[in-house]
Amino acid sequence: MAYEELVKGYEYAKDQYVIVDDAVVVAGDLVGDSLYYLLGYSGRTKFINRWGKYIGLNVGRIKTIEAHFNGHSGKTILFAKWSHLLGAAVLFVAGAVKMPYRKFLAFNFLATLPKSLLLILIGYYFGQAAGKIQHYFNYAAVILGILIAVVVVIFVLSRKKSKPLET
Numbered sequence: 001m002a003y004e005e006l007v008k009g010y011e012y013a014k015d016q017y018v019i020v021d022d023a024v025v026v027a028g029d030l031v032g033d034s035l036y037y038l039l040g041y042s043g044r045t046k047f048i049n050r051w052g053k054y055i056g057l058n059v060g061r062i063k064t065i066e067a068h069f070n071g072h073s074g075k076t077i078l079f080a081k082w083s084h085l086l087g088a089a090v091l092f093v094a095g096a097v098k099m100p101y102r103k104f105l106a107f108n109f110l111a112t113l114p115k116s117l118l119l120i121l122i123g124y125y126f127g128q129a130a131g132k133i134q135h136y137f138n139y140a141a142v143i144l145g146i147l148i149a150v151v152v153v154i155f156v157l158s159r160k161k162s163k164p165l166e167t
Contacts (some may be wrong), residue, residue, distance in 0.1 A: 040095025074107040081111035
């Protein structure tokens with residue numbers, strides 16, 4: 001997922017770079033994607049029979065999806081992985097239409113590398129800016145604390161003035 005890459009980039013910015021970690025991030029992404037593929041591959045019939053009517057899947061649509069994957073499987077996986085919105089669904093469908101696993105893994109790997117690199121770079125630059133950002137957050141916290149204290153003091157003083165004295 002995206003979080004691991006962002007964390008790795010942040011660690012790089014803090015001089016904790018270990019190249020083996022990059023391989024682990026990519027391998028972890030591929031393992032997770034392979035699980036989506038496996039779910040689709042092994043659960044196609046059960047899923048379609050149980051949930052197909054709710055999401056508009058019928059035999060005709062399944063044949064259309066299979067035809068699309070037969071002609072455009074690589075492009076579809078690349079687009080889905082890079083969009084990050086369609087990833088899990090398309091990986092599941094790739095398994096459901098019985099796309100050859102080696103082909104799936106090859107295209108998935110090609111999509112994972114630049115995506116992971118981009119997210120690691122985002123994390124890196126965020127890590128570079130984290131010190132400056134933290135500095136401003138510290139100022140904001142002090143100002144917020146002072147404002148809260150002033151509001152509490154005003155509230156307490158106004159409550160004392162509004163109560164009549166009892167004799």
